[in-house]
Amino acid sequence: MNKITPFLWFDTNAEAAADFYLSVFPGGRKLDELRAGEAGPGPKGSLVVISIEIEGQQVTFLNGGPSNKLSDAFSFSVRCENQEEIDKYWAKLTEGGSETACGWLKDKFGVSWQIVPKDITRLVSNPGGMKAMMTMKKLDIAALEKAGAQAK
Structure with a gap:
C-alpha cells in the first residue's frame, strides 16, 4: 500500500463509484473494504470504506454521509498517450x-x-497552444499541435 493516498468522501455511493472506476480502468483491483458491524456506523453489512487501485494509484472512498461534498478543488489527472486514449476515457x-x-x-x-495528453505542458507552453486549449472541452492533440506550430 502507498504511504500517501487520496481519500474521497462520498454520501452513500462509494461502492458504486469504486465499481465504476474499476470498469473504466481495466487492470484495477479492489484492495480492501470495511463493512459496518453491530456497532455501525450505518446498517450492518453496509460499506463504510473501500480501497481500490487504478493505474497503480491507491484510492480510498468513504461513505461518510451528505455533510461534505466533492469539489473541483480536487481532481484526478490522467495523462494519455494519444488521442484515442483521451477519447476513450473522456x-x-x-x-x-x-x-x-x-x-x-x-x-x-x-x-x-x-484528461490530458502526456505532454500537455509542451503543447500549451506557447500562447497559441494555450489559447487553443482555452476554447476546448475535450482536448484535441492535433489542434493543440497545429495552434502551437502557427504561433511560432
Whole structure:
C-alpha cells in the first residue's frame, strides 16, 4: 500500500463509484473494504470504506454521509498517450457526468478529472497552444499541435 493516498468522501455511493472506476480502468483491483458491524456506523453489512487501485494509484472512498461534498478543488489527472486514449476515457467518464473546460470533466459521482495528453505542458507552453486549449472541452492533440506550430 502507498504511504500517501487520496481519500474521497462520498454520501452513500462509494461502492458504486469504486465499481465504476474499476470498469473504466481495466487492470484495477479492489484492495480492501470495511463493512459496518453491530456497532455501525450505518446498517450492518453496509460499506463504510473501500480501497481500490487504478493505474497503480491507491484510492480510498468513504461513505461518510451528505455533510461534505466533492469539489473541483480536487481532481484526478490522467495523462494519455494519444488521442484515442483521451477519447476513450473522456467518453467513459462523462457518461452521466458533464464536460467542463480545458480537458476537465466531472463524472456521475461528482469527481473531477483532467484528461490530458502526456505532454500537455509542451503543447500549451506557447500562447497559441494555450489559447487553443482555452476554447476546448475535450482536448484535441492535433489542434493543440497545429495552434502551437502557427504561433511560432
